[in-house]
Amino acid sequence: MRSYVADLHIHSCLSPCGSLRMSPQAIVDAAVDRGIDVIALTDHNTCEMGPVVAHTAKKAGLAFLYGIEIQTREEVHLLAYFNDANACNALSEEVYAYLPDVRNDPEYFGDQVVVDEQDNIIRTEEKLLLNSIALSLEDVTERVRAHGGLPVPAHIDRGAFSLLGQLGFFPETTVYPIVEVWGATVPNECGQRAILRSSDAHEPEQIGRRTSVLTMERVSVEEILLAAAGVGGRSIRSEES
Numbered sequence: 001m002r003s004y005v006a007d008l009h010i011h012s013c014l015s016p017c018g019s020l021r022m023s024p025q026a027i028v029d030a031a032v033d034r035g036i037d038v039i040a041l042t043d044h045n046t047c048e049m050g051p052v053v054a055h056t057a058k059k060a061g062l063a064f065l066y067g068i069e070i071q072t073r074e075e076v077h078l079l080a081y082f083n084d085a086n087a088c089n090a091l092s093e094e095v096y097a098y099l100p101d102v103r104n105d106p107e108y109f110g111d112q113v114v115v116d117e118q119d120n121i122i123r124t125e126e127k128l129l130l131n132s133i134a135l136s137l138e139d140v141t142e143r144v145r146a147h148g149g150l151p152v153p154a155h156i157d158r159g160a161f162s163l164l165g166q167l168g169f170f171p172e173t174t175v176y177p178i179v180e181v182w183g184a185t186v187p188n189e190c191g192q193r194a195i196l197r198s199s200d201a202h203e204p205e206q207i208g209r210r211t212s213v214l215t216m217e218r219v220s221v222e223e224i225l226l227a228a229a230g231v232g233g234r235s236i237r238s239e240e241s
């Protein structure tokens with residue numbers, strides 16, 4: 001058993017709102033600098049940058065989870081975590097297909113670029129990624145689970161783009177053993193759910209501003225679920241830093 005300092009909500013330069021400075025190396029350098037052991041990349045409605053950040057992270061000795069932050073039809077942000085790139089990519093392709101065909105305006109929303117490990121621009125994404133897809137929260141949650149992913153409602157205590165902000169309650173049809181909380185106070189609606197805190201970093205300086213400590217045997221979606229249930233001494237503790 002080991003305790004891992006985790007920041008599981010980080011945006012790269014591919015997210016329009018993510019700084020162009022959020023390159024794979026800059027993300028990994030900042031995480032190492034803050035004493036983080038495991039990161040997840042969670043760009044809006046895509047995981048295309050996952051493999052390059054994973055490779056950079058592993059070279060630096062960081063554990064990595066593949067992730068994506070999906071914006072559902074109800075304007076709810078749902079994080080999804082995966083052990084492997086293929087499963088995350090399969091979900092990401094479904095999400096992309098349900099993303100409206102609206103072109104990004106880089107002047108207004110920011111650039112959406114895919115870069116390699118040396119910061120070379122590989123391509124520019126033309127479709128606006130920061131948009132609601134044409135699938136409900138329930139449908140997206142089922143798809144995440146069908147691909148073996150872990151769905152985690154994002155920043156549920158924020159007024160905008162959050163499950164509680166948009167719906168005001170947890171829908172009975174969906175199961176979330178873990179939720180992400182932004183502020184210091186955990187809303188009553190969370191009940192006995194495990195609480196994850198992460199940075200939602202859009203700039204390198206923001207990485208690690210919120211972290212969680214995951215005590216478990218290894219870094220995997222299955223182990224995180226066991227930690228949420230407190231099985232065998234595993235745990236999830238979250239901190240504001």
Ligand SMILES: [Zn+2]
Nearest residue numbers: 069077154161
């Ligand atoms: Zn969000």
Ligand SMILES: [Zn+2]
Nearest residue numbers: 009011069200
């Ligand atoms: Zn985010």
